[in-house]
Amino acid sequence: MRHNVGVLAAAAPTAQVMAVVKADGYGHGAEAVARAALAGGATWLGVCTIEEALDLRAAGITAPLLSWLHLPDDDFGAAIAADVDLSASSREHLAAIVAAARAAGRRVRLHLKVDTGLSRGGAPMAALPDLLDDAAKATADGTAEVVAVWSHLAHADAPHHPVLDVQAERLDAAWRAARDRGLGRGGVLLRHLANSAATLTRPDLHLDIVRPGIAVYGLDPLDRPVPQSPLRPAMTLRARVALAKRVPAGEGVSYGHEWTTPHETVLALLPVGYADGVPRRLNARGRMQVLLDGRLRPVVGRVCMDQVVVDCGPGSDVRTGDTAVLFGPGAHGEPTAQDWADELGTIHYEIATGVHGRRVARTVVGGAA
Numbered sequence: 001m002r003h004n005v006g007v008l009a010a011a012a013p014t015a016q017v018m019a020v021v022k023a024d025g026y027g028h029g030a031e032a033v034a035r036a037a038l039a040g041g042a043t044w045l046g047v048c049t050i051e052e053a054l055d056l057r058a059a060g061i062t063a064p065l066l067s068w069l070h071l072p073d074d075d076f077g078a079a080i081a082a083d084v085d086l087s088a089s090s091r092e093h094l095a096a097i098v099a100a101a102r103a104a105g106r107r108v109r110l111h112l113k114v115d116t117g118l119s120r121g122g123a124p125m126a127a128l129p130d131l132l133d134d135a136a137k138a139t140a141d142g143t144a145e146v147v148a149v150w151s152h153l154a155h156a157d158a159p160h161h162p163v164l165d166v167q168a169e170r171l172d173a174a175w176r177a178a179r180d181r182g183l184g185r186g187g188v189l190l191r192h193l194a195n196s197a198a199t200l201t202r203p204d205l206h207l208d209i210v211r212p213g214i215a216v217y218g219l220d221p222l223d224r225p226v227p228q229s230p231l232r233p234a235m236t237l238r239a240r241v242a243l244a245k246r247v248p249a250g251e252g253v254s255y256g257h258e259w260t261t262p263h264e265t266v267l268a269l270l271p272v273g274y275a276d277g278v279p280r281r282l283n284a285r286g287r288m289q290v291l292l293d294g295r296l297r298p299v300v301g302r303v304c305m306d307q308v309v310v311d312c313g314p315g316s317d318v319r320t321g322d323t324a325v326l327f328g329p330g331a332h333g334e335p336t337a338q339d340w341a342d343e344l345g346t347i348h349y350e351i352a353t354g355v356h357g358r359r360v361a362r363t364v365v366g367g368a369a
Contacts, residue, residue, distance in 0.1 A: 001033060001216055002367070005040030007230045008212045012199050015206040018044035018066065018192065020213035022052060027277070027353040028217060028235055031059045032364045037216055038063055039367070046211055050079045057082040066111055069121065076100035076108070085109040085147060089122050091134050098138045109147045109185070110135060111192075112178065116151040116170035117163055128174055136181040146183040148190035148209070149175045156197035157221055168193065168205055197221040218329070219337060219348045226330045233336065235352055236328035237277070237360075239270040241292075242307070244318050253309050254301025258283065266316040268292065270324055273306045277355035278326065279344055287343045291334040292324040293317065327351070 009017050019042040020026075025033030034045050034056055045061070047053050048069040056065060067079060068087035077100040079086055088094040088110055101108040112135060115122030123131045138144035151171045155161035175191050183189055190208040196215035198205045200222065214221055218233035226233065247253075249263045261267075270290070274280045280303045282288035288299040290310055300311045312318045330336040337351040344350075 001036040001218070001234050002040035004216050004218050004231050004234070005037045005042050008199050008210065008215055009041035012203070012206040012210045016044060016209045017042040018046045018209050018211045019216050020046040020211055022046065022048040023353045024356070026214065026217050026349070027355045029362045029364065030056060031061070032362070033216065034061050036367060044209060050074055050076070050084070053079060053084040054082055057084070068111070068113065072096040077104045080104050080106050080108045085111055087111045087113045088131070089113045090127070091131055094131060094134050094138070098143050101143045107142060108144050110144050111148040111150050112146060114149060114151045114171060114174040116167035118152050118154045120152070122151055125170060125174070128177065132178055132181050132183065135183060139183060145185045146178065146189065147185050148192055149178050150192045153193060153195055153198055156195050159197065159201035164202065164205065214349055217352060219352060226336065233329040235337065235355070237326040237355055238323050239272040239326060241268045241318060241320050241322045241324065242271045243269040244320050254304060256302060258302055259300040263314060265314050266312040266318060268310040268312050268318050268324070270308050270310060271306060272326070273304045273308060275305045276357055276360050278303055278308060279340070279354065281344055282340065289335055290324040290326050291332065293322060296333065
């Protein structure tokens with residue numbers, strides 16, 4: 001992850017890097033990711049929820065930190081006390097944040113989010129003047145300082161899509177309107193728009209801060225295969241064999257007996273299942289393989305909540321305690337998160353963030369963490 005952030009920082013040399021570590025660092029562990037990203041050159045961190053932000057602060061991480069997805073009745077006071085920057089997308093949200101700042105007796109740092117074309121979060125352009133007026137009043141009375149105006153791209157994985165240019169123009173108009181009202185911190189008002197794909201492909205959209213997410217974790221937003229991508233996938237999902245046993249021909253395997261042993265074979269039981277992030281749809285029809293004892297071997301029978309069964313073949317020497325790789329960077333022939341995504345008709349984001357739960361231990365390698 002340090003390497004990946006270095007690649008992203010080099011791609012956007014005129015901008016600061018805000019590494020997005022939401023959703024427990026895309027399933028990798030938010031604290032470890034945050035430390036690696038900062039070591040790799042990031043100067044900001046981004047999360048969705050206040051709870052995510054407070055967890056990082058509780059871990060002793062003091063870097064500038066933005067939280068952007070809230071309900072108006074969230075505990076903004078705790079975030080303000082912890083020096084967390086907050087995003088406001090509407091007058092209602094802004095009023096709640098400002099009220100919390102007044103109650104806390106502290107000034108809140110704001111990033112005003114504009115809906116430039118994604119039609120998701122952010123103030124519509126028609127509602128922006130009122131939001132800016134309210135922000136200017138909160139700034140004038142010392143309750144708030146506006147750090148940035150920002151938005152999010154709809155088509156960044158298609159670098160030449162015309163909507164990207166429309167969004168950039170709308171953000172620029174919003175930023176200029178904010179400046180006209182005197183908003184900014186010390187006369188400086190930042191802009192940020194670019195996600196991972198735009199960081200790598202659209203230098204004109206780098207502006208003041210880039211916000212890479214998936215690329216921090218080495219999963220290429222442009223779907224380039226690992227050998228062709230400058231990024232290195234960080235996550236490897238492993239499980240040790242809980243039981244290896246020889247089974248005769250004609251035996252049904254797992255629920256519903258969707259697969260039957262065609263001959264005598266060795267089956268290996270892995271204690272990992274859909275409760276841990278192995279999608280149930282990777283089932284008996286040969287859609288899932290693991291690297292075990294130096295070979296790719298098929299998962300057979302249904303994926304269960306807690307376990308999967310691997311067919312190791314009649315001559316296998318696989319034993320209890322051996323380690324199987326479910327997916328990884330692909331450097332040793334193991335499946336990758338992209339392979340799973342291709343099988344399921346989804347994206348590698350979903351695969352990585354789906355690895356969750358207390359039963360999946362995260363071991364950080366390559367650093368003090």
